Amino acid sequence: MTDPGTLTAWRELVRTRTAPAPVPLVPEITTWQATDLTPLWHATSAELARYDASPFWAFPWAGGQALARHLLDHPELVRGRRVLDFATGSGLVGIAAAKAGAAEVVGADVAPFCEAVVPMNAGLNGVSLELRLEDLLGRPLAGFDLVVAGDVFYEQPFAARALAWFRALARQGVRVLAGDPGRLYTPREGMADLASYEVPVSLEIEERPIMRTWVLEVQPA
Ligand SMILES: C[S@@+](CC[C@H](N)C(=O)[O-])C[C@H]1O[C@@H](n2cnc3c(N)ncnc32)[C@H](O)[C@@H]1O
Numbered sequence: 354m355t356d357p358g359t360l361t362a363w364r365e366l367v368r369t370r371t372a373p374a375p376v377p378l379v380p381e382i383t384t385w386q387a388t389d390l391t392p393l394w395h396a397t398s399a400e401l402a403r404y405d406a407s408p409f410w411a412f413p414w415a416g417g418q419a420l421a422r423h424l425l426d427h428p429e430l431v432r433g434r435r436v437l438d439f440a441t442g443s444g445l446v447g448i449a450a451a452k453a454g455a456a457e458v459v460g461a462d463v464a465p466f467c468e469a470v471v472p473m474n475a476g477l478n479g480v481s482l483e484l485r486l487e488d489l490l491g492r493p494l495a496g497f498d499l500v501v502a503g504d505v506f507y508e509q510p511f512a513a514r515a516l517a518w519f520r521a522l523a524r525q526g527v528r529v530l531a532g533d534p535g536r537l538y539t540p541r542e543g544m545a546d547l548a549s550y551e552v553p554v555s556l557e558i559e560e561r562p563i564m565r566t567w568v569l570e571v572q573p574a
Pocket residue numbers: 409410412413414415416417418439440441442443444445446461462463464487488489490502503504505507511
């Protein structure tokens with residue numbers, strides 16, 4: 354757990370360096386974002402290095418946006434279910450699950466900054482999420498019906514560990530849905546396509562403004 358003084362400073366950084374903005378593909382959800390007016394990723398990198406050199410939480414990633422859209426449009430996937438939003442970042446997918454009627458939503462991430470920003474984003478949207486700041490990969494997972502993961506296949510070791518864990522969970526009967534724009538390390542096999550969306554993204558983090566992005570269900574094998 355982060356000490357209260359540091360958490361206060363992080364919240365202040367969120368308030369001064371980002372702004373609440375609707376998520377492009379999911380405008381019914383608002384999160385604190387690095388916008389054109391607050392170019393957090395580049396302009397404040399020196400300042401951020403003291404806090405969090407990679408503010409993943411400041412952007413709604415393509416995978417998270419597609420998954421959040423899908424959950425809101427198909428609430429039967431989450432209604433009454435216990436949902437883990439793995440690699441929650443801003444909390445976007447977990448917020449969508451809560452709004453779509455999940456019985457319980459837990460966000461998990463390894464970035465300490467999430468402790469500041471996820472409750473802020475949940476509050477903006479009138480929901481609350483429990484947060485687990487730990488690396489759950491490879492560990493047994495009890496008490497969840499559905500795992501959702503937005504944009505986690507962007508880096509090789511992380512993608513491989515995540516996929517192995519997802520498949521193990523699927524073999525145990527847990528539904529695992531991933532939102533993904535076809536990254537380099539996205540698994541090409543053993544995934545069922547449920548839907549795809551054209552997702553507007555920030556040129557601060559991507560090379561093109563619109564990315565086709567899939568909602569994939571992880572198959573057990
Ligand atoms: C590209 S961001 C996606 C964030 C969010 N799901 C979305 O789609 O907007 C990837 C996230 O994975 C998190 N992450 C990296 N390694 C992780 C791990 N072992 N367990 C949980 N989260 C992890 C990062 O901290 C970051 O928040």
